[in-house]
Amino acid sequence: MTRRRQRLILLGVGMAAVALAAVLVISALGDSLTFFYGPSDLLARPDAATHRVRLGGLVEPGTVSREGTMVRFTVTDGKSSLPVRYAGVLPDLFREGQGVVAEGRLTPEGGFVAETVLAKHDEKYMPPDVAAVLKKNGEWRAQQ
Amino acid sequence: MTVEAGLFALILAAMLALLQALALPAAHLLRRPGIAGAIPAAAAAQALAMLAAMAALIHAFVVSDFSVRVVYENSHTAKPMLYKVAAAWGHHEGSLLLWATLLSLFGGLTAFWRQGLPAAMRLRVLAVQGILSFGVLAFVVITSNPFDRLIPAPMEGRGLNPLLQDPGLAFHPPLLYVGSVGVSVAFAFAIAALWRGELGPGWARAVRFWTLIAWIFLTVGISLGSAWAYAELGWGGWWFWDPVENSALMPWLTATALVHAVRGIEKKGGLEGWVVLLAILGFGFSLLGMFLVRSGVLTSVHAFAADPLRGVFILGLFAAIEGGALTLYALRGHRLAGRVAFAPFSRDGALLLNTVLLTVACGVVLFGTVYPLLAESLGLGRISVGAPFFDATVLPLMAPVVALMALGPLMTGGRDSLKRLAPSIGIVAACGGVGAGLGLIWSGAAAAGFGLAAAACGGVGLALWNARRRWTRRRTGMAFAHLGLAVALVGITGGSQMAAEAIARLPVGGAVELAGRSFGLVEVREVPGPNYIAMRGTISVTGAPDLTPEIRRYETPPQTTTEAAIRSTLGGDTYAVIGDPSPDGTVVRVFVKPLLPWLWAGSALMAMGGALALASGIPLTRRRG
Numbered sequence: 001m002t003r004r005r006q007r008l009i010l011l012g013v014g015m016a017a018v019a020l021a022a023v024l025v026i027s028a029l030g031d032s033l034t035f036f037y038g039p040s041d042l043l044a045r046p047d048a049a050t051h052r053v054r055l056g057g058l059v060e061p062g063t064v065s066r067e068g069t070m071v072r073f074t075v076t077d078g079k080s081s082l083p084v085r086y087a088g089v090l091p092d093l094f095r096e097g098q099g100v101v102a103e104g105r106l107t108p109e110g111g112f113v114a115e116t117v118l119a120k121h122d123e124k125y126m127p128p129d130v131a132a133v134l135k136k137n138g139e140w141r142a143q144q
Numbered sequence: 145m146t147v148e149a150g151l152f153a154l155i156l157a158a159m160l161a162l163l164q165a166l167a168l169p170a171a172h173l174l175r176r177p178g179i180a181g182a183i184p185a186a187a188a189a190q191a192l193a194m195l196a197a198m199a200a201l202i203h204a205f206v207v208s209d210f211s212v213r214v215v216y217e218n219s220h221t222a223k224p225m226l227y228k229v230a231a232a233w234g235h236h237e238g239s240l241l242l243w244a245t246l247l248s249l250f251g252g253l254t255a256f257w258r259q260g261l262p263a264a265m266r267l268r269v270l271a272v273q274g275i276l277s278f279g280v281l282a283f284v285v286i287t288s289n290p291f292d293r294l295i296p297a298p299m300e301g302r303g304l305n306p307l308l309q310d311p312g313l314a315f316h317p318p319l320l321y322v323g324s325v326g327v328s329v330a331f332a333f334a335i336a337a338l339w340r341g342e343l344g345p346g347w348a349r350a351v352r353f354w355t356l357i358a359w360i361f362l363t364v365g366i367s368l369g370s371a372w373a374y375a376e377l378g379w380g381g382w383w384f385w386d387p388v389e390n391s392a393l394m395p396w397l398t399a400t401a402l403v404h405a406v407r408g409i410e411k412k413g414g415l416e417g418w419v420v421l422l423a424i425l426g427f428g429f430s431l432l433g434m435f436l437v438r439s440g441v442l443t444s445v446h447a448f449a450a451d452p453l454r455g456v457f458i459l460g461l462f463a464a465i466e467g468g469a470l471t472l473y474a475l476r477g478h479r480l481a482g483r484v485a486f487a488p489f490s491r492d493g494a495l496l497l498n499t500v501l502l503t504v505a506c507g508v509v510l511f512g513t514v515y516p517l518l519a520e521s522l523g524l525g526r527i528s529v530g531a532p533f534f535d536a537t538v539l540p541l542m543a544p545v546v547a548l549m550a551l552g553p554l555m556t557g558g559r560d561s562l563k564r565l566a567p568s569i570g571i572v573a574a575c576g577g578v579g580a581g582l583g584l585i586w587s588g589a590a591a592a593g594f595g596l597a598a599a600a601c602g603g604v605g606l607a608l609w610n611a612r613r614r615w616t617r618r619r620t621g622m623a624f625a626h627l628g629l630a631v632a633l634v635g636i637t638g639g640s641q642m643a644a645e646a647i648a649r650l651p652v653g654g655a656v657e658l659a660g661r662s663f664g665l666v667e668v669r670e671v672p673g674p675n676y677i678a679m680r681g682t683i684s685v686t687g688a689p690d691l692t693p694e695i696r697r698y699e700t701p702p703q704t705t706t707e708a709a710i711r712s713t714l715g716g717d718t719y720a721v722i723g724d725p726s727p728d729g730t731v732v733r734v735f736v737k738p739l740l741p742w743l744w745a746g747s748a749l750m751a752m753g754g755a756l757a758l759a760s761g762i763p764l765t766r767r768r769g
Binding site for chain 2: 028034054
């Protein structure tokens with residue numbers, strides 16, 4: 001085997017592997033990307049109901065209610081708010097008036113059904129996504 | 145006083161690194177070869193200085209010296225001693241200091257590695273390590289000085305994030321860092337080879353040795369991190385494709401590829417260019433991981449910094465190191481091209497294909513990790529790329545890797561024939577078929593997972609049988625590592641495909657059914673801990689001891705953590721968490737995860753295999769190069 005042929009084989013193997021990866025990536029990107037919205041953005045998008053999305057904002061104080069394992073609360077970005085339903089254990093740091101990210105879908109009735117709920121990791125920390133939504137709507141207060 | 149001594153040692157180490165980097169060019173320019181003789185001494189002194197700096201920081205944490213800003217921000221007098229020590233690296237500045245210390249330590253240790261390595265190569269390797277150390281130390285001193293004082297000193301600290309108060313987490317970052325920093329040695333060897341224009345004797349052996357050390361630590365560090373997430377986050381999962389997890393996985397994938405690729409050139413040459421490229425990319429992924437984790441661009445429990453200057457500095461460092469290395473590779477890489485031709489259908493061919501697949505999988509992980517950042521900066525909206533993406537891309541790429549891992553060691557080193565290999569393929573395929581048939585009871589994915597695991601076991605068994613007259617430590621190590629991956633795959637498949645969960649809000653005395661067993665809430669009561677108060681639930685399980693999950697409330701900082709109760713047997717885990725106590729009951733969430741403990745056993749086997757293979761390469765005699 002000549003070095004030239006060896007190099008061609010190497011190149012061919014590499015290209016084939018990269019092509020395989022590209023096909024996998026492109027087909028996976030189509031249906032596994034999750035977009036992030038605040039309540040106002042999400043309500044302004046008529047097509048959003050069909051997709052799995054992440055909804056970020058603050059938990060509106062006084063809206064959290066529990067019924068069996070079902071939790072209901074409202075997420076707000078200062079302009080609009082959206083009622084959220086979630087069946088499961090809320091994260092340790094879920095609190096009224098604090099940042100939250102809910103992943104799930106809009107229902108045809110206009111509510112949001114969450115499959116997962118993430119809260120901030122500690123007292124000092126605000127998820128950048130939530131901070132961006134709040135800043136956009138002028139609700140941002142620098143924390144310390 | 146110790147704090148100032150620590151800062152002094154840190155700056156001294158940076159100066160020694162500069163000396164180490166510049167001595168070789170200086171010796172050349174001034175025509176005074178004697179100057180280069182100072183390089184190994186500088187490397188050793190730099191390592192000692194950094195150990196002193198790290199010791200000074202740990203001392204400040206142990207005595208709770210709140211006049212040091214990072215101690216005030218991350219520690220508390222009420223914290224148990226283990227976590228006071230661990231808090232020294234549980235934040236941005238300290239973790240970078242640890243990173244830099246390990247980099248210097250690896251540099252110092254390579255100074256003592258002589259094994260058949262010509263002096264010209266040794267000095268170049270150390271010079272490259274001096275450049276790397278100087279870059280990282282400059283970053284620490286300029287943007288992230290851990291020895292900053294606070295005047296006046298506060299009386300009490302703010303405490304460490306309680307999520308980090310876990311024994312697994314006290315040890316997981318240092319182990320992971322040893323791994324990701326260890327890849328830098330192979331990088332230094334790669335650059336030194338490009339600088340010299342040839343690999344020379346002893347190169348492959350040294351690269352294999354140091355990369356294997358890094359690989360073992362990465363394997364253990366990633367496993368511990370997963371085990372922490374599994375026990376501490378209370379979500380019942382152990383891998384979330386979180387960007388920070390990916391940052392550790394990427395160096396592991398390239399280190400795996402490098403350990404395998406270098407084996408080929410150690411024996412008879414060939415593929416030198418590819419090995420050098422892998423070494424350059426491997427350390428690139430380590431640096432990129434540090435950038436992603438430490439620059440604050442990611443949403444993560446690991447993202448400490450929110451200072452843009454730091455992000456820009458790390459990105460600059462990354463661009464300079466990797467850009468420089470790849471440019472050098474483009475200019476001089478062809479000089480290293482192998483002189484020995486290799487056969488595509490051979491053990492080396494299978495090995496090569498696997499290293500390519502591992503590298504491509506690593507590229508896909510990289511794409512999925514940085515795509516949200518790219519999309520946002522290009523104005524495509526805020527996107528998150530999660531588990532569905534990685535499951536759909538990485539797993540199909542890893543399946544052939546496992547199949548080739550089963551078959552590769554059965555092939556001959558030279559050109560092999562399908563006819564000779566056919567019986568072996570038959571045996572491996574039969575094992576795989578049995579596994580897949582068993583897995584079909586649950587799902588198609590379970591069939592794939594168990595099938596591949598069984599095929600890998602068959603391959604390992606057959607390879608050991610073929611080599612029964614000449615077992616070496618290295619061969620046994622390989623068998624252990626490959627078997628470990630198969631065992632881990634059984635754990636991963638069982639724990640995901642056969643798992644079940646139930647959730648209910650139970651009053652005391654209530655019960656929930658799962659997988660034919662009854663989980664009853666016996667009581668919920670408060671139990672005081674060293675620096676927290678726990679709400680402990682007692683859950684009775686049919687035919688097994690009680691589970692006692694907790695919710696812990698900390699005072700400083702005020703925060704709550706979930707402690708899952710996990711009972712592990714060979715057959716699987718029973719896992720329980722409690723949440724939200726309220727007048728109408730407590731939420732109880734229980735999981736049954738069959739075979740999941742096999743994942744940890746498999747990881748341990750892999751690390752042991754690496755250690756065995758390493759032992760075969762430890763130099764027993766000292767020879768002058």
